[in-house]
Amino acid sequence: MSAARRTRIAVLSSSLLVVVGLIGGAVFGLQVHQLCSYDPIGGFTSFALISVSIGGFVGGHLLTGWLEATAGPRDADDRSPQGHGIRARLDGAAGSSQARLAVQLALVLFLGLSVWLLAYEALALADTSANWPITYYVRCFTHANAWAAGIGALAICTLLGQWVWYPGG
Amino acid sequence: MNVPPLNPLGIELTCVLALLLVAGGVGLDLYLELTNREPLGRRVTRWARRFPLFMAALSLVFGMMVGHFFFSLPAG
Numbered sequence: 001m002s003a004a005r006r007t008r009i010a011v012l013s014s015s016l017l018v019v020v021g022l023i024g025g026a027v028f029g030l031q032v033h034q035l036c037s038y039d040p041i042g043g044f045t046s047f048a049l050i051s052v053s054i055g056g057f058v059g060g061h062l063l064t065g066w067l068e069a070t071a072g073p074r075d076a077d078d079r080s081p082q083g084h085g086i087r088a089r090l091d092g093a094a095g096s097s098q099a100r101l102a103v104q105l106a107l108v109l110f111l112g113l114s115v116w117l118l119a120y121e122a123l124a125l126a127d128t129s130a131n132w133p134i135t136y137y138v139r140c141f142t143h144a145n146a147w148a149a150g151i152g153a154l155a156i157c158t159l160l161g162q163w164v165w166y167p168g169g
Numbered sequence: 170m171n172v173p174p175l176n177p178l179g180i181e182l183t184c185v186l187a188l189l190l191v192a193g194g195v196g197l198d199l200y201l202e203l204t205n206r207e208p209l210g211r212r213v214t215r216w217a218r219r220f221p222l223f224m225a226a227l228s229l230v231f232g233m234m235v236g237h238f239f240f241s242l243p244a245g
Contacts, residue, residue, distance in 0.1 A: 064208070113186075121237075134183060159191065
């Protein structure tokens with residue numbers, strides 16, 4: 001196993017631990033004051049959050065660039081035909097139709113969730129006296145837990161740099 | 170601006186929902202890397218090349234959401 005691959009596994013494992021830790025913290029230990037601020041984030045906190053986000057995004061891209069430069073052949077390629085059943089004969093690859101269905105379901109789920117969240121956000125912004133918009137929750141969390149917001153932003157942006165800014169794309 | 174009192178359950182659900190989506194993606198990418206399969210980033214890139222308009226629209230929506238949530242201009 002190459003050093004780049006070991007590093008990437010370490011980064012992904014660390015990111016998973018951070019995200020799981022943040023989920024645990026949100027479920028069991030999140031302390032938010034009833035009167036927490038929903039003012040726009042400004043000053044050093046804003047600068048630091050944007051800086052770690054950009055740094056994480058570029059870092060993720062550089063990490064995958066290192067991985068690609070030193071990558072060996074992959075053991076398993078999902079596009080190659082596998083299996084000998086009827087489905088394998090029909091599709092040319094037993095795993096491909098399942099993979100397509102999984103991607104399609106995930107995409108539909110993601111887009112449906114986005115529509116639901118954006119509709120709520122629009123309705124809440126139209127009348128802020130009735131419900132809190134999601135934006136206010138994000139600001140409130142950042143005002144109350146700036147360090148956790150920074151660590152979460154770094155982990156998420158590093159992952160996005162690995163996924164959507166892949167070298168050669 | 171008149172805003173109702175904060176519902177602590179709301180912020181908790183918002184955090185958990187967003188983080189669960191990320192955790193799912195990380196878990197999947199880690200599994201692919203551990204089993205020496207093609208990583209998620211390369212699959213996303215291939216998919217974007219195959220459906221560039223769909224990916225552009227998806228990126229536009231995602232970018233607008235991020236900008237709306239994290240880059241606020243001061244009021245007034």
